[in-house]
Amino acid sequence: MINLSINGKMATVDAPADMPLLWVLRDLLGLTGTKFGCGIAQCGACTVHLDGMPVRSCLLPVGTIGARAITTIESIGLTPNGAKLQKAWLELEVIQCGYCQSGQMMSATALLDEIPHPEDPDIDAAMAGNICRCGTYVRIREAIKRAASEA
């Protein structure tokens, strides 16, 4: 049994220590907002926060997490930057199919947490690990800037 802190709540899961967090979230806990895209940390669809840092949950063994706080898309709206980004994402109608957008928003939230007013190179560096097959990149960039400009 492994104890995890997820979105501010404790959860106990019966999972092998080497099981990636992604499948713990999706298949054991029913938190399906975090997405499977590639399984090799190439696409960013599975991005969650570990103590506020963006990580690819598809390669993160659940046994290595310990007491660190896991935040997923389901609760990112409870954080100030997460809420600002959700609003900007909808105002600018960033989303198309939406499948990658959980990961995009988790990466973007971590970016704003670290750099409140990112320039283009900051956005490139923080977001280049997240693939969007629909090609919403232009609006992702705009929405990050919009969210950053919100008081």
Next chain:
Amino acid sequence: MPDRHTRSFESSAFCEQLPNLSRRGFLEMSSAAAFIVSFFAPHRAIGAAAPQGFAPNAFIRIDRQGGVTLIMPQVEMGQGTYTSISMILAEELDADWDRVRVEHAPADEKLYANPDLSIQATGNSNSIRAFWKPLRVAGAAARACLVAAAAHSWGIAIAECRTENGKVIHDRTHRTLEYGALVGGAAAVTPPTDPPLKDPSAFRLIGRSLKRLDTPDKVNGKAQYGIDALPPGVKFATLAASPVLGGTVAHVDDRRARAVTGVRQIVVLDDLVAVVGDHMWAAKCGLDALEVSWNEGQNAEVSSELIWSRLRSASLREGAVAKDVGDVRQVLGAGGGSSDELFSADYEMPLLAHACMEPLNCTVHITPSTAEVWIGTQVMERVHAAVAKAAGLPESQVTVHNHLLGGGFGRKLEPDMAYSAARIAKQVDGPVKVVWTREEDIRHDIYRPVYRDLLWARLQHGRIIGWKHRITGSAVMARFLPAFFQKGVDPDGVDSAQDIPYDIPNRRVEFNREEPPGINTGFWRGVGPNNNVFAIESFIEELARKAGQDSIAFRRAHLDKTPRLQAALDLVREKSGWGTPLPARCGRGVAAQISFASFIATVVECEVDEAGEVQLRRVTSAVDTGIAVNPDTVVAQLQGGLIFGLTAGLYGEITLKKGRVQESNFNDYRMLRIDQIPPIDVHLIKSGEAPGGIGETGATASIPALRNAIYAATGVALRRMPVNRKRLAVGARA
């Protein structure tokens, strides 16, 4: 943890219970209807139960509280169609937009077939094109019933009533009745089959960039894709299909796999093996531990070289004639003037995978008498039939719950994943979610075909007087909808080629069917036009250069009969900075197209560095798509589609060796990323024409525009995609 999946079960299950809805029939809905909570928009849900409702056709249901449920005949894969379709229905219905919610249509071809495709499919950029008129009629007919009910209850003439925002209004007496209060009376009125439609000048919704209905649940993890289905007791499976198409399982040693914690079952079928476990990780580890050998069969030696050599040989044949105007033989033949004005070129397009961000998946529960399916698909009815076949059950015993799609791009126009999942599920007790790994997804795609296009043209005084275009490649439509394949011409294969926009007096277009060995081919975003516009616009560019003319001016001169495309070219010239100076090794390329009934001109500006790497600097499109139902959605589709095409042009190619697809994941099947994306400006041209298609147009536009930009930057006339960087490096042999 929240058990969100139950919401979609309720709404879908309800759909399946609809008793014989017919377009013209009526029914009073049972009380169940009002309890249904919208499947992905709970914030728009109505709370109270209504005893009865009004459902004049298969697309509209109004409950006694005035809640309007619209049933979506086309699926939402990111293109925004749920919102656009709802806008069309709500426009003619004069519904209160804030009370509109949407529901996936069940599998029912009679009610929900796309009128142009004749099957219940979403593709070919024709959701809005095909449903524009039928949905306006459906909305207007429902409105007419509500008006008639109000007029009857007031004892006045129908003509004295008007509607607005979910109400019938009688101005003279200042009376209003909400639609919800009229559902009983409206249900007693026979809906007109040919109701008057609004004049476009009276549109209140159409033409506005209304907010999408599907996106609020996509920012918080609530949106439900097929891969998110979690029916109670579900197990998880992943599979390995024969790495060579047509191969079969020879031998399986499952001792190590069975020892993996959480593995519950090994399923071995003729052509695939699957491991079922308590979660995907157990299934994946189990599959990794499974030792499988394959009988590779007749495709074991197929390679990219073989595919290309067969295609190139086939392209030398005469093709079936799709178009023959004037006298091409005479004009292009030896007697037709000076040979230095006769030109030819050949262009080639590679195999491509779809790589939807949501990997292939399908959840199936088969019992001795029923089957239940959870999936996101572009072909509801074909999935329905495929599962029935795999399960050995009549279709009436099979229920398909559609979901949002995490990308479609044509991949989910095929039901193969549902068929495989159902065959696995047939061996499993209880529901099983089958999820393809990314590697399996890419290696068992139904790929965009290879194409080879041969073109010939004659110039005379700077104008094209003769044109011949021979397309060689798969006939996808011949497999997908055989009735459309006539006399050897695949209508998709020649789309945007037989109806080339340029005014050329003598022209001939041929189609040469050649199916590649060892690989399945199918539709891919942009379909036939994606290949044809690339070949045509590349060749036109070379001809413009031969004629010594400006690329846009040369195109424009051949478009006097097509003012909508001329206007798009004029606008893109103005907006792209066309003709202004650029640094060394930078160039602009243009492409013009009429595809999916939209008129689009695109300019790509790029820089090619000394090593041959291409940096995108700017992309500009001018678009006349007729009436833009939701203009912001049109812009978004162009922005994304342009990137989809640029990704393919810069990177996309699937290759085979010994019958096996070599690419496997995003490390070797690359996607453009945000740090490579330039500013992309899309300019809409206002139009009162009927709506054109838009979902695929950008992917078609950007590949030739990129190719022509590279031509301008380097002088290298690339004739096959993807871009060959070695040929673009400084000092490379042309």
